[in-house]
Amino acid sequence: MAQPCVLLKHGEVVLKGRNRGRFEELLQRNLRTALDGIGDAVRIRTGRSVTVLSGPVPVEQVVERVRRVPGFNVVQPAIAVPKDAETVAEAAVGLLRDRAPGTESFAVRARRRDKDFPMRSAELAGFVGARIQRELGLTVDLTSPAVEVTVEVDRKEVYLSTERIPGQGGLPVGASGRAVALLSGGYDSPVAAHRAMRRGLRCHFVHFTGAPYTGPSSAYKAYALVRQLTRYQPDARLYVVPLGTAQRSLATAGAGRLQVVAQRRLMVRVAAELARRVGARALVTGDSLGQVASQTLSNLATVDEASPLPVLRPLLGWDKTEIMEEAVRIGTADISRLPDEDCCRLLAPPRVATGTTPGQFARLEGRLDVERTVEALLERVQVMRPGREGAEGPRAAAVA
Structure with a gap:
């Protein structure tokens, strides 16, 4: 039979x-x-x-x-x-x-x-x-x-x-080690994380909110996105970092047109420290070359200089249409199009510097005391495991 x-x-x-x-x-x-x-x-x-x-x-x-x-x-x-x-x-x-x-x-x-x-x-x-x-x-x-x-x-x-x-093709998750993916509420970063998974990387996620100056909507979206992505890779952690106070400090220190790139440099520093604590050896971002002002070649290089870990960009050569089509295929598009309060728009200047060098940030970051700021942000991080009930305590980021 x-x-x-x-x-x-x-x-x-x-x-x-x-x-x-x-x-x-x-x-x-x-x-x-x-x-x-x-x-x-x-x-x-x-x-x-x-x-x-x-x-x-x-x-x-x-x-x-x-x-x-x-x-x-x-x-x-x-x-x-x-x-x-x-x-x-x-x-x-x-x-x-x-x-x-x-x-x-x-x-x-x-x-x-x-x-x-x-x-x-x-x-x-x-x-x-x-x-x-x-x-x-x-x-x-x-x-x-x-x-x-x-x-x-x-x-x-x-x-x-x-x-x-x-099928998904690629390599089994875990074959290439671990990474921390920076996750916004948009289309790009979930697709980038999915592409990293297909290359064998087991990803954990970090999401930056504008709290206390913005509401929780972006964190809800990040949670939903990770929950969807765990269908391809189970048991991922989501680290939610309230960045608003640090963003205000950068603006007060005179960041001006450098504000957005300075924020991104701070984000990769925080993400790299989280990666160290969970045994990850790379960061993953949804950057697409030239898509927005902060993603020019010089700005990407300036951000890379702030990270002690390799910054992987699976979507570097993709255009927006390709990214959105892939988001539909993997099931993240409907979540990404929901409204939220993106922390990157908080305190963003009318015009963003498109050609920066690391040297331009030395004095600004010195005023901020970056190392102390990173540690303060990690003390307030919340850790969640989408797909499981509840969330771990606010100091859970220190646990590998």
């Missing part, structure tokens, strides 16, 4: 050499976490380039979860049948029978991972296709079929599928 299952095709992991085992171990660990609560009885079997989920599989729920796990390129709901050509052909006819009223053409693609199977791939595809054509009267179209049946011969059974759902 045909049994429902889900095939997960591995991404870049298959290109790894001697350390491939470590990547696959992380991939399977992340998969088990994604299935937590619905996949207790699901059997997970991993081959050289595919993972098979079988048993009492709640297919729709499983697909919804696993398609968000970075490291898998393709997710295929499928059925598993015994390794017999007649049985395979009969199962393929059954798959298409329900779809036949709206299906005029089809193609069969066969692949043998078990080379001992008596039929070659092309022979098996032809055999199955002939049966479908004879019993359902459909037209063979190998170029642009209305439906494509994939037949994969494995060691113990044969898998048939008519659906290929794109």
Whole structure:
């Protein structure tokens, strides 16, 4: 009898050499976490380039979860049948029978991972296709079929599928270490964090509010954004830092047109100290080159100079349309378009300096006593774990 299952095709992991085992171990660990609560009885079997989920599989729920796990390129709901050509052909006819009223053409693609199977791939595809054509009267179209049946011969059974759902691709989360992502309430930074996750970085998040001069709306948005992003990477921390008093101090110290860049330099210093405490080795931002005045090449370099850690910018060459389209795809766009009080607009000058150098900030930051300011901000940070009930205490940032 045909049994429902889900095939997960591995991404870049298959290109790894001697350390491939470590990547696959992380991939399977992340998969088990994604299935937590619905996949207790699901059997997970991993081959050289595919993972098979079988048993009492709640297919729709499983697909919804696993398609968000970075490291898998393709997710295929499928059925598993015994390794017999007649049985395979009969199962393929059954798959298409329900779809036949709206299906005029089809193609069969066969692949043998078990080379001992008596039929070659092309022979098996032809055999199955002939049966479908004879019993359902459909037209063979190998170029642009209305439906494509994939037949994969494995060691113990044969898998048939008519659906290929794109996965996240990339590397398993955790394969590249940890990072702290600076998260605003806009479109860019959540997309940048997601791209970092796809490159194997496990991200924690820091959000700066304008408190006490602004309300809590931006923190609510940040919480919602991280909650959405935890669907790709579970159990992330969100650090909420009230920056308003420090912003006022910069303005009082005479920042003028340097205000916005000075704030960003302070943000990366705070984020870098948080990163040190949680064992992260890089920062991630949503900067896109030239998108706004603070993101000119010279301003980005000035901000980088203030950080003891590498500042990664996954969206550096993206335009706004590309970023917004990706935000829709990953599910953060609806949250990002909600109104809030962005701390970057607080005390922002009418015109922002577009060409700065680190030397311009020495006297200004000396007046502020930056190291003491960073420590004071961290004493007031609130730590949350979206997806879990409640929040940790205000001094929790000191805990790695």
